[in-house]
Amino acid sequence: MKAEIIAVGSELLLGQISNTNARFLSGKMTEVGVDVHFHTAVGDNRSRLTAALSAAEKRSDLIILTGGLGPTRDDLTKETVAEFTGTNLVMDSESLSRIESYFRKRDLPMTENNRKQAAVIEGADVFINYNGLACGMAVKGETVIVLLPGPPGELEPMVQRDLLPWLARMTGTGEAITSRVLRFFGIGEAQLAGEIDDIIANQSNPTVAPLASDGEVTIRLTSKGMPDQNVQALDRMEKTILSRAGTWFYGYDTNTLAKVTADALGKSGSTIACAESLTGGMFGSMLTGESGASSFYTGGVICYDANVKQNVLNVKEDTIRTYGTVSRECAAELAENVRTLMKSTIGISFTGVAGPDSLEGKEPGLVFIAIADSRGTAVKRLSLAGSRSAVRERAAKFGCYFLLKQLNEEESTKE
Template structure:
């Protein structure tokens, strides 16, 4: 069983509006193991919409259409469906009465154009919309199912929950699609792919989805079927992947690297302080995005100048004169200094050149030094990032967090 989605509206073909409704529909389909094979956006043109409907219904078992059910001249979804399938329409007076009552409750008179929304298809199912004026429809034709919902997001969400999910549940017979996401740090997408070869060989033609995100890689697993069986299969696959990637796996599903670090520090009753230069407080911001972070994050300093590094993190002025602010000794001094200043278990220091100006042949834009300090030792790494300022700052914090995570795990 598969499905297609059509989002109707010329506004989504321009630069100011995006189609978010398809994501909600896709989530419902995925939950019941129905694969999506096509998604399209069609403008408010009758012939284009009719042709897209006919194209999709030939290739999918289920077609879901959202939008184009309003009262204005450019709302043509009903007319396109009638043209595509040869359906007759009739006026449902109860819908007119309901819309009129809805306007009257607000002290308004219903405009005549709203009567267009009472045009329904003979012999097909009309779906009452308790969140708005436009009804939806469920059309059965040519052995296919066509579901039509309003484009207003909160109306769509209500109709998906009220009608579509219940129908999908009956259709699936208890089968559903279950997912597991493994999040990996410290490897490139191609590096992950290379390590997966034994897994591919063992489970062909089953292929997981690999996605590159900002500073980490995700492996998406899925299994269709009854819940117990599907989850058991996912757990087995997860164990195999954990053996392949080891500590490179930092989390699962909705985990972030900052939430994982927070849980690690809380479980060990350990604390953290940060000293940042080129990231300008982004590291501290990400750490404090986690609720309850005050139990382990003692504070941080944005040491953006040499004077600030000396005053706030206790960096020796001689180190800066000899090595420069962007250097291994200064990063280490930042990590050690801020840890001691706050009395924390862990200290993280970041210094670099985020650009686009400030680089030199010896220290080009994207040069970043990161250090992690703890009572027994300190670890340092030098990175070269390419990209705009925002990317360099983000990657610096991402890898600083991963260095901290690995150090905490190693120490324990």
């Protein structure tokens, strides 16, 4: 089936809220083998919504509308769809009963316009709203039209409980669209695309789509067919891609670099402490934002000032005088000393020039990251581009990346 999602609400066009429903629905439609070809947003206007429906009917087998099912005068979705399909609105007794019960239990007066939320298109299959008042519905025809409430807290459970099974029963093919996201760090989109250029050029099923975001690169693999065949096809494509670009691969789907690193730390039994000059606590915040951090994160020191580096973390005065605070030597001492101070198995440090001005005669973007453990200390030198905030965030992510690679190497040697 070819589907179109129409989000109804002037607040979407005014930029007052984001259209998160379209993203959620597109992801869920793949589970039942439905291809979403179009996203449309339209204001609370009957004539413009009718025009959107007319355009969608010509190019789609399934139209999903979100929003505009409430009790107010500008909630026009049901009325417009009924007029468009030449049907009437009738009252759904179960929905009406639930609405009346809602107000009665709260000892609130039920205004007449709330009855509107129980009105449904005649002949539609009704989806009861267990998380709100306005029911959803599906209207069968040459083009199937589905109406869903706008609030995500109502729409999402209704999609899971009612719409997905309903669509699966209706399509009955057993086919699905299965996606897998491969996540990479430390390589640019252009370089990664170059590594797999022939794969992208010759893709069919599965399809291969690279995307850069927040200093990372993802590759979405998508296969359409029977579920078991999809998994096998994705496995083969993943193996081919990682044989060329596996050095930069770190995880799947929605997993973040911080989460994968935190999981690896927890699995390894290691503990970590951090000394953060450049990143100002950002690295520690990333790790402690993950569940289970108390088992591996012992603590950190934000050491922006040279006096803190010397007096708290015992960096030698001679080191700072000879090499500066932004140096390989200073980074190494910070990592080693914070490890000792916090009694952790690993120490990591960050020092550099975030910009926009130079520091100690060193250009913005120069970063040193050191990792110290019982085997010694490794220092990485980076030259990062971008704004001050971008340099700091990318440095923290590189800290996760370098640490993850080290943990993975240690794990492989054990095996």
